[in-house]
Amino acid sequence: xxxxxxxxxxxxxxxxxxxxxxxxxxxxxxxxxxxxxxxxxxxxxxxxxxxxxxxxxxxxxxxxxxxxxxxxxxxxxxxxxxxxxxxxxxxxxxxxxxxxxxxxxxxxxxxxxxxxxxxxxxxxxxxxxxxxxxxxxxxxxxxxxxxxxxxxxxxxxxxxxxxxxxxxxxxxxxxxxxxxxxxxxxxxxxxxxxxxxxxxxxxxxxxxxxxxxxxxxxxxxxxxxxxxxxxxxxxxxxxxxxxxxxxxxxxxxxxxxxxxxxxxxxxxxxxxxxxxxxxxxxxxxxxxxxxxxxxxxx
Amino acid sequence: xxxxxxxxxxxxxxxxxxxxxxxxxxxxxxxxxxxxxxxxxxxxxxxxxxxxxxxxxxxxxxxxxxxxxxxxxxxxxxxxxxxxxxxxxxxxxxxxxxxxxxxxxxxxxxxxxxxxxxxxxxxxxxxxxxxxxxxxxxxxxxxxxxxxxxxxxxxxxxxxxxxx
Numbered sequence: 001x002x003x004x005x006x007x008x009x010x011x012x013x014x015x016x017x018x019x020x021x022x023x024x025x026x027x028x029x030x031x032x033x034x035x036x037x038x039x040x041x042x043x044x045x046x047x048x049x050x051x052x053x054x055x056x057x058x059x060x061x062x063x064x065x066x067x068x069x070x071x072x073x074x075x076x077x078x079x080x081x082x083x084x085x086x087x088x089x090x091x092x093x094x095x096x097x098x099x100x101x102x103x104x105x106x107x108x109x110x111x112x113x114x115x116x117x118x119x120x121x122x123x124x125x126x127x128x129x130x131x132x133x134x135x136x137x138x139x140x141x142x143x144x145x146x147x148x149x150x151x152x153x154x155x156x157x158x159x160x161x162x163x164x165x166x167x168x169x170x171x172x173x174x175x176x177x178x179x180x181x182x183x184x185x186x187x188x189x190x191x192x193x194x195x196x197x198x199x200x201x202x203x204x205x206x207x208x209x210x211x212x213x214x215x216x217x218x219x220x221x222x223x224x225x226x227x228x229x230x231x232x233x234x235x236x237x238x239x240x241x242x243x244x245x246x247x248x249x250x251x252x253x254x255x256x257x258x259x260x261x262x263x264x265x266x267x268x269x270x271x272x273x274x275x276x277x278x279x280x281x282x283x284x285x286x287x288x289x290x291x292x293x294x295x296x297x298x
Numbered sequence: 299x300x301x302x303x304x305x306x307x308x309x310x311x312x313x314x315x316x317x318x319x320x321x322x323x324x325x326x327x328x329x330x331x332x333x334x335x336x337x338x339x340x341x342x343x344x345x346x347x348x349x350x351x352x353x354x355x356x357x358x359x360x361x362x363x364x365x366x367x368x369x370x371x372x373x374x375x376x377x378x379x380x381x382x383x384x385x386x387x388x389x390x391x392x393x394x395x396x397x398x399x400x401x402x403x404x405x406x407x408x409x410x411x412x413x414x415x416x417x418x419x420x421x422x423x424x425x426x427x428x429x430x431x432x433x434x435x436x437x438x439x440x441x442x443x444x445x446x447x448x449x450x451x452x453x454x455x456x457x458x459x460x461x462x
Contacts (some may be wrong), residue, residue: 080391083354083408091380093389256354256408 007051007122008288009281013227014127016234021119023238024278028111031245033252034100036274037107043278044114050285051121059117064110071109075102081255101254122281130219145201153194160189230280237277244270327368329440333382335362337409337448339455346415346450354408361388361407362446369438375422376401376434379446400432409448417452428458 009017028040048056075098077089082097123131133140164170169182244250249267253259261267276283338359340347347355367382376392383390383406391404403420404411411419422433423445429436438444447456 080389081405081408081410083389085387085389088384091390091392091394093391095389253350256351 007281008284010122012230013221013223014123014131015223016227016231017122017127018131019231019234020277020280021115021123023234025112025115027241027274028108028115031250032101032104032108032254033250034104035252035271036250037104037111039271039275040278041107041111041114043275043282044111044118046279046282047118048114050282051118064113067113068106068110071106072099072102075099075105083257097254097256097258100258104254118281127221130217130221133217152197153190156193157186157190160186160193164189234277234280237273240273241270327370329371329438330366330368331378331438331440331442331444332364333362333367333378333444333446334360334364335383335388335406335446336360337407339448339450340409340414342455343414343450346418348413351409351413356407361409362386373438374401374434375424375436375438375444376432378438378444379403379433394434398432399435401434403433403446406446406448414448414450418448418450420446421449421453421456421458422446423456423458428453 009020024040024043027036045056045060048059076094079098079101080092080095082093082095084096085093086096086099087094129140129144132143161170164182164186165172169185171179171183171186173179173182244266249261249264250270251261336359337355340355341359344352344355362382367378369378369381373381376394380390380392382388388406389408390406391410393402393404394400395402405413406420421428424436425443449456449458453459
């Protein structure tokens, strides 16, 4: 977190953060189960409110809510399967099953949207570079360099413009035709600079030994004991959910009629595990805040 | 006085409308035909059927046992099917393409095309004969016997041999 209160989960190792988001988002995406979808949506919303506060409410009202309504309304118009006919639209039936399916899929989409905005806040660009740098090193350096060019070139073009203006050849001097000509002149200088800059960069990289050996990179992330503990916890939950879903402890069928898994001991454990996992960052934050207050009082 | 006239006119209008409606229903549906909807072929191919759809198959295979329905002159097979299914509360999903004036029945009673193998779907037979055209372009005649049948093998299992 760059500003505001430091979030506990943001201080964890990037791999653990990536693992958490992969787990929660894949369960949300792959399993169409009303209970899991609602848990996921609720947990994402909670964490988002903790992370960005009032902005989350704004996003919820202007982005998530309209999408939720639109998706929920669209599904029954195109999907007519289901045994419970509510009404007819033209010659095609509107069924209860397709209405509920629309609502659940709308919640699933909104939950994913919320998770993605949480991910954006938690995994910042340097963490992303660190994560991707191991998998695709060449792509990550290209991306880094390309992103660097944007501010670099805007700065340079401003400098050229200032210099040209001083000698009376800026884009605000003379008639329209002259202005256009001066503008083209500035662009041409800019292109020359960019090409020269590329050669200089290449030479400089070569001089520092680029491509001689496998690159190492600096990172300020250390894999600590707590990362290991949380990672193990997530891995265990992943395994448990995978077993639970594949063996049908939790399942939901929408068409042609609803059928839900019976609420047994193992299925309720499945729900609980997912609930705790999805709320993990929020719980961490809550615990650290309570600890902080307790220690301050002493 | 003016208000009284208005009310009188309104009442008369409503009566005309009401009687118009009643007459409309009584007079128009004067022709009769027989219709049935069955999926007996699925009973022989239960192992191919989508497991989610088991409970949708009636025991004797008839979603609608043969019965007599009345219709208006000029109604197509599609209209007759939709009227009777709406009346009996049978689920039907269809797809109408206005450009070709052609309707396609995707599923009846939650049994859809491709639910029982990749050659399965709904088709129809009129007076024992399979017509090679869309159900919305055949005008039903009085006394027609319409059979809507589910096939699991592109019509071969219900005796339809398409010209090849």
